[in-house]
Amino acid sequence: MEISTKQVLKILYVLSWIIFIGVCIEAGGSIFSAFYTLVINPVNAATFWEGNDLSSLYKYDPGHFFAETLLISIAAVMKACIFYLIIKILHDKKLDMSQPFSREVRLFIIKVSCLAFGIGLFTGWGVKYTEWLVKQGVKMPDTHHLRLGGADVWLFMSITLFVIAQIFKRGIEIQTENELTV
Amino acid sequence: MSLNELSEKVDLTLANLSILKTGKAKAIRFSTLEAICKVLDCQPGDLLEYSKK
Numbered sequence: 001m002e003i004s005t006k007q008v009l010k011i012l013y014v015l016s017w018i019i020f021i022g023v024c025i026e027a028g029g030s031i032f033s034a035f036y037t038l039v040i041n042p043v044n045a046a047t048f049w050e051g052n053d054l055s056s057l058y059k060y061d062p063g064h065f066f067a068e069t070l071l072i073s074i075a076a077v078m079k080a081c082i083f084y085l086i087i088k089i090l091h092d093k094k095l096d097m098s099q100p101f102s103r104e105v106r107l108f109i110i111k112v113s114c115l116a117f118g119i120g121l122f123t124g125w126g127v128k129y130t131e132w133l134v135k136q137g138v139k140m141p142d143t144h145h146l147r148l149g150g151a152d153v154w155l156f157m158s159i160t161l162f163v164i165a166q167i168f169k170r171g172i173e174i175q176t177e178n179e180l181t182v
Numbered sequence: 183m184s185l186n187e188l189s190e191k192v193d194l195t196l197a198n199l200s201i202l203k204t205g206k207a208k209a210i211r212f213s214t215l216e217a218i219c220k221v222l223d224c225q226p227g228d229l230l231e232y233s234k235k
Contacts, residue, residue: 176208177208180201180206180207180208181207181208181211182194182198182199182202182207182209182211
């Protein structure tokens with residue numbers, strides 16, 4: 001049995017929804033946990049989102065705790081935005097396989113590229129910041145557990161997508177030319 | 183000759199003929215040019231014109 005492009009897109013749509021819900025929960029959890037620790041109950045720092053113990057960081061300085069959780073939250077929100085864009089383009093059926101090179105798809109690739117660059121930047125910053133905090137004697141969980149790992153991968157993805165967007169630009173021109181060839 | 187008649191004889195859609203007529207066309211195939219010249223009994227030079235914009 002041959003799987004058609006339409007079926008693949010349908011599967012990707014369902015998968016994107018599942019991942020989107022997951023990253024939204026993660027982003028919401030991180031933000032809520034940070035807010036709860038800073039405003040309501042500092043004891044919560046010991047069981048920060050997904051059991052990461054940030055009590056040592058909170059004891060060291062609540063300001064640094066805020067900065068660290070802000071970096072985690074920004075990266076998580078950006079991840080959710082990427083999946084929102086994927087769901088949106090699949091839901092609006094902007095991916096027309098008979099004429100794949102369109103302005104909307106190019107814009108989508110550029111947006112995802114920018115978001116990936118942002119995630120790479122903030123996670124990279126988060127890793128460096130965590131390393132600095134460890135040097136100051138603060139006991140910190142692994143950056144991978146704080147969802148700050150893989151900055152280089154995000155940056156690589158961003159650059160790759162940007163190159164693809166440039167190829168799409170030329171593709172749109174060729175497609176328009178082809179459509180206007182009688 | 184009406185556009186409908188020409189489109190039937192040249193085997194081109196009305197939409198494509200309209201693209202040609204309005205000057206929006208980016209390129210024309212030799213086969214299309216040949217078919218139009220054959221139906222209208224003319225030379226490509228009678229259909230094409232260069233103008234400085």
